[in-house]
Amino acid sequence: MRRSSNRKSSSTSATATAGSTKAASKEFEKIDQLFNVYADKSSAIIDPEGIEQLCSSLEVDYTDVRILMLAWKMKAQKQGFFTLEEWRTGLKALRADSMSKLKKALPELVKEVSRPTDFLDFYSYAFRYCLTEDKQKCIDIESACQLLSLVLGTQFGPQVDKFTEYLKSQSEYKVINMDQWMGFYRFCNEIPFPSLENYDSDLAWPLILDNFVEWFRENQK
Amino acid sequence: MNSQRRKNFKIEAFKHKVELDPKYAERTWKVLEHAIHEIYNNNASRLSFEELYRSAYNMVLHKYGDKLYTGLVATMTGHLNKIAKSIESAQGGLFLEKLNQKWADHNKALQMIRDILMYMDRSYVPTSHKTPVHELGLNLWRDHIIHSSKIQARLQDTLLDLIQRERTGDVINRGLMRNITKMLMDLGSSVYQDDFEKPFLDVSASFYSGESQQFIECCDCGSYLKKAERRLNEEMERVSHYLDAKTEVKITSVVEREMIANHMQRLVHMDNSGLVNMLIDDKYDDLSRMYSLFKRVPEGLSTIRDVMTSYLRERGRVLVTDTERLKDPVEFVQCLLNEKDKHDKIISAAFNNDKTFQNALNSSFEYFINLNNRSPEFISLYLDDKLRKGLKGASEEDVEVVLDKVMMLFRYLQEKDVFEKYYKQHLAKRLLSGKTVSDDPERSMIVKLKTECGYQFTSKLEGMFTDMKTSQDTMLDFYAKQSAELGDGPTLAVQILTTGSWPTQPTAACNLPPEILTVCEKFRTYYLGTHSGRRLTWQTNMGTADIKATFGKGQKHELNVSTYQMCVLMLFNSADGLTYKEIEQATEIPAVDLKRCLQSLACVKGKNVLRKEPMSKDISEEDAFYFNDKFTSKFVKVKIGTVVAQKESEPEKQETRQRVEEDRKPQIEAAIVRIMKSRRVLDHNSIVAEVTKQLQSRFLPNPVVIKKRIESLIEREFLERDKADRKLYRYLA
Numbered sequence: 001m002r003r004s005s006n007r008k009s010s011s012t013s014a015t016a017t018a019g020s021t022k023a024a025s026k027e028f029e030k031i032d033q034l035f036n037v038y039a040d041k042s043s044a045i046i047d048p049e050g051i052e053q054l055c056s057s058l059e060v061d062y063t064d065v066r067i068l069m070l071a072w073k074m075k076a077q078k079q080g081f082f083t084l085e086e087w088r089t090g091l092k093a094l095r096a097d098s099m100s101k102l103k104k105a106l107p108e109l110v111k112e113v114s115r116p117t118d119f120l121d122f123y124s125y126a127f128r129y130c131l132t133e134d135k136q137k138c139i140d141i142e143s144a145c146q147l148l149s150l151v152l153g154t155q156f157g158p159q160v161d162k163f164t165e166y167l168k169s170q171s172e173y174k175v176i177n178m179d180q181w182m183g184f185y186r187f188c189n190e191i192p193f194p195s196l197e198n199y200d201s202d203l204a205w206p207l208i209l210d211n212f213v214e215w216f217r218e219n220q221k
Numbered sequence: 222m223n224s225q226r227r228k229n230f231k232i233e234a235f236k237h238k239v240e241l242d243p244k245y246a247e248r249t250w251k252v253l254e255h256a257i258h259e260i261y262n263n264n265a266s267r268l269s270f271e272e273l274y275r276s277a278y279n280m281v282l283h284k285y286g287d288k289l290y291t292g293l294v295a296t297m298t299g300h301l302n303k304i305a306k307s308i309e310s311a312q313g314g315l316f317l318e319k320l321n322q323k324w325a326d327h328n329k330a331l332q333m334i335r336d337i338l339m340y341m342d343r344s345y346v347p348t349s350h351k352t353p354v355h356e357l358g359l360n361l362w363r364d365h366i367i368h369s370s371k372i373q374a375r376l377q378d379t380l381l382d383l384i385q386r387e388r389t390g391d392v393i394n395r396g397l398m399r400n401i402t403k404m405l406m407d408l409g410s411s412v413y414q415d416d417f418e419k420p421f422l423d424v425s426a427s428f429y430s431g432e433s434q435q436f437i438e439c440c441d442c443g444s445y446l447k448k449a450e451r452r453l454n455e456e457m458e459r460v461s462h463y464l465d466a467k468t469e470v471k472i473t474s475v476v477e478r479e480m481i482a483n484h485m486q487r488l489v490h491m492d493n494s495g496l497v498n499m500l501i502d503d504k505y506d507d508l509s510r511m512y513s514l515f516k517r518v519p520e521g522l523s524t525i526r527d528v529m530t531s532y533l534r535e536r537g538r539v540l541v542t543d544t545e546r547l548k549d550p551v552e553f554v555q556c557l558l559n560e561k562d563k564h565d566k567i568i569s570a571a572f573n574n575d576k577t578f579q580n581a582l583n584s585s586f587e588y589f590i591n592l593n594n595r596s597p598e599f600i601s602l603y604l605d606d607k608l609r610k611g612l613k614g615a616s617e618e619d620v621e622v623v624l625d626k627v628m629m630l631f632r633y634l635q636e637k638d639v640f641e642k643y644y645k646q647h648l649a650k651r652l653l654s655g656k657t658v659s660d661d662p663e664r665s666m667i668v669k670l671k672t673e674c675g676y677q678f679t680s681k682l683e684g685m686f687t688d689m690k691t692s693q694d695t696m697l698d699f700y701a702k703q704s705a706e707l708g709d710g711p712t713l714a715v716q717i718l719t720t721g722s723w724p725t726q727p728t729a730a731c732n733l734p735p736e737i738l739t740v741c742e743k744f745r746t747y748y749l750g751t752h753s754g755r756r757l758t759w760q761t762n763m764g765t766a767d768i769k770a771t772f773g774k775g776q777k778h779e780l781n782v783s784t785y786q787m788c789v790l791m792l793f794n795s796a797d798g799l800t801y802k803e804i805e806q807a808t809e810i811p812a813v814d815l816k817r818c819l820q821s822l823a824c825v826k827g828k829n830v831l832r833k834e835p836m837s838k839d840i841s842e843e844d845a846f847y848f849n850d851k852f853t854s855k856f857v858k859v860k861i862g863t864v865v866a867q868k869e870s871e872p873e874k875q876e877t878r879q880r881v882e883e884d885r886k887p888q889i890e891a892a893i894v895r896i897m898k899s900r901r902v903l904d905h906n907s908i909v910a911e912v913t914k915q916l917q918s919r920f921l922p923n924p925v926v927i928k929k930r931i932e933s934l935i936e937r938e939f940l941e942r943d944k945a946d947r948k949l950y951r952y953l954a
Contacts, residue, residue, distance in 0.1 A: 137936060177936050179932060179935050179942070180932075202905070202906055203905055203906075203948050204904070204905035204942065204947060204948045204949070204950065206932060207925065207929050207932055210925075210928070
């Protein structure tokens with residue numbers, strides 16, 4: 001659905017927004033209909049059960065990274081739930097208003113996410129998405145490892161494997177915070193693996209990575 | 222005819238040339254030539270100076286200067302050749318004497334000749350750019366005598382041979398030598414240098430090279446240095462007596478190079494007599510000699526300094542890791558102080574108080590003192606010992622000296638905060654047990670620490686002293702006001718400690734005997750009455766008590782015990798024997814402390830006011846205790862308390878270290894925040910460097926710990942990483 005109002009000047013956009021609720025409801029009609037297929041009737045939100053159903057319709061596993069990507073596209077706030085607004089945002093951006101279109105949009109979405117700037121955003125979103133409690137700032141090691149595999153597994157397999165092995169074997173850190181999460185991505189991009197030749201612990205790498213490199217080098221011997 | 226016409230009277234110069242009859246010139250020259258001969262033949266007295274001068278004058282005036290000059294050259298040359306032959310024919314030792322004599326003669330002659338020919342010197346010579354007479358005389362002497370083939374080499378060999386003989390012990394004619402060398406100097410410094418000085422230096426170099434090689438094979442370091450010094454002095458003396466002054470620095474540098482510089486390493490490292498041995502044996506003279514000799518050569522002093530430094534570091538390292546010595550902390554520190562004293566003395570007596578050496582000493586001490594991480598604790602224990610009893614009877618100055626020396630060691634510590642923790646603990650024990658010798662040394666120590674580390678370091682320590690004083694005043698007031706009510710109860714002396722200033726102790730439960738409880742409660746009421754809003758907690762693990770006890774045969778003793786011990790002993794007023802469990806139940810003292818307490822009451826010879834069954838050394842929970850009727854002691858007052866500061870046990874040490882580490886975290890964080898607040902944006906290494914600098918007066922922070930603190934601050938959103946350059950941190954206001 002092309003929105004021609006994007007190109008109109010500001011004076012006319014006022015009229016466009018005034019009439020948007022009417023046009024919007026029309027525009028979102030099919031999207032909303034699709035929403036209602038999966039949403040819980042009483043809460044009017046897609047809950048985990050609904051997501052599971054959505055996944056089977058899409059023919060992807062519910063642990064598949066593509067669902068996470070979808071959530072990112074929707075800018076979903078709460079893990080396991082999609083609100084109507086979020087649904088609208090996501091599907092509109094994907095230009096999908098039916099299940100078949102949505103299915104087709106997934107490969108495009110994957111490609112989009114892989115673009116470096118988008119991937120960075122997606123990567124940090126993935127972390128925040130797992131912060132389920134209010135004021136929670138860290139993810140436990142177990143979940144972090146799973147998330148790393150999911151999100152970086154294809155791109156940086158060897159590093160992810162080694163790092164998760166390290167995380168599970170050490171006992172000093174029980175959780176991972178955002179700074180460490182982002183640091184690891186930077187690490188994968190900047191440091192050649194497995195040589196780790198230009199890694200310098202005097203620079204501002206998070207301490208957990210210093211320890212990882214030390215552990216890795218010890219184990220090489 | 223006109224008489225007015227005057228005759229012009231002009232005086233004109235001769236218009237015609239007065240030609241000197243060439244024969245006249247020849248005749249005049251002959252007169253002069255004859256005069257020169259006479260002068261050289263020592264027959265000058267018969268000559269008339271005036272006539273000769275006039276003759277020369279006329280010759281020059283009449284433009285016969287050329288003839289005069291060339292004639293002079295020829296005549297003089299002729300004489301010099303004859304002189305050369307006579308010198309050459311001189312035998313052995315007479316050679317130099319002949320040369321010297323002829324030289325003197327020549328100079329005299331030259332003087333006279335110059336005087337006679339002075340007009341020529343002044344008018345003809347400059348205009349025709351010829352060499353003046355005196356200089357001419359010297360040059361001719363040089364060319365025909367000194368550089369004559371038969372004389373030149375012989376002269377050099379003779380001179381050098383004489384010097385060699387003098388070096389090997391013979392006596393030579395120094396006056397003659399001086400004359401000869403002066404002659405060479407007079408002939409021109411290049412003559413002196415080429416004909417004498419350079420070969421002299423070369424020969425000396427090989428002489429000293431050989432001699433030094435010989436010495437070093439057979440001498441120990443001290444003797445070698447003595448010999449080198451002697452040779453050096455000898456050469457300087459030689460120069461002053463018969464060589465040109467400018468030769469001094471050249472010959473001394475030859476000696477320095479051959480005897481010292483070339484053998485420096487070997488000397489310094491010589492077995493059994495090298496630098497290290499000298500240091501160990503306090504050989505001030507040898508060291509002083511080495512210092513002044515080595516100072517003359519490049520890298521000399523730095524060689525000594527480097528060897529001394531590595532020796533000190535190694536020695537220090539051995540000292541601080543010697544497990545035997547570490548068993549006695551006081552002895553350990555005394556040992557360090559002695560080492561410092563010894564080397565201070567060496568530096569002042571032998572090394573001229575050289576600042577670079579002092580610095581080397583300081584850096585060595587700083588290096589090895591910190592190799593042992595118990596050094597702060599031990600230094601505090603040393604002070605504790607001194608302040609308890611070691612300084613009794615010492616004068617005020619002596620006290621200051623000891624404390625200042627300990628402060629020197631303190632300055633070397635990297636972990637001053639660890640020292641502070643121990644010092645506080647030990648001070649607390651000293652104050653509370655009344656075991657400090659006198660207040661003045663204690664106060665003096667605090668002042669020194671404050672000067673060194675600032676007010677914050679000592680504010681709590683000072684608080685402790687204040688508490689003691691205030692407590693005294695409080696007690697006086699208490700007894701003044703409450704004496705009527707207290708009657709015959711036990712006398713209480715309370716020390717009220719402000720919680721923040723004193724080392725934290727966990728409070729344990731303890732059942733006080735009823736007599737004590739009453740008076741304690743009275744005090745509590747009194748105190749809280751005058752100080753509202755405060756909370757008092759009895760520290761039963763820190764108190765002492767004096768008890769009067771009567772034993773079997775009626776002997777009375779006064780026992781000085783800890784509070785715990787007092788609680789235990791009072792139980793025996795109502796029972797002759799009690800089991801461990803009964804005691805534990807009655808007093809509620811924690812097991813570890815109770816065992817220690819019972820051990821000191823029952824298992825220590827001379828202090829066993831209780832008898833234990835069975836009579837084993839350790840306390841077990843099945844034991845039973847009885848009042849020891851048979852207790853005897855030659856002292857009326859018996860001290861049984863165990864409140865002396867001791868070296869910590871391993872678990873205690875771990876605990877203290879942990880507490881120190883915990884205390885450091887907020888200090889590091891505060892430093893980071895301070896730095897980032899002022900700099901706003903900074904890279905990682907700079908933060909680490911700045912933090913280290915800020916905290917260096919207290920301890921040396923671990924870079925890993927700093928990084929951890931930074932990350933913690935990032936998590937708590939005090940800092941963030943810069944989005945563009947991930948190596949930078951940014952302060953979040």
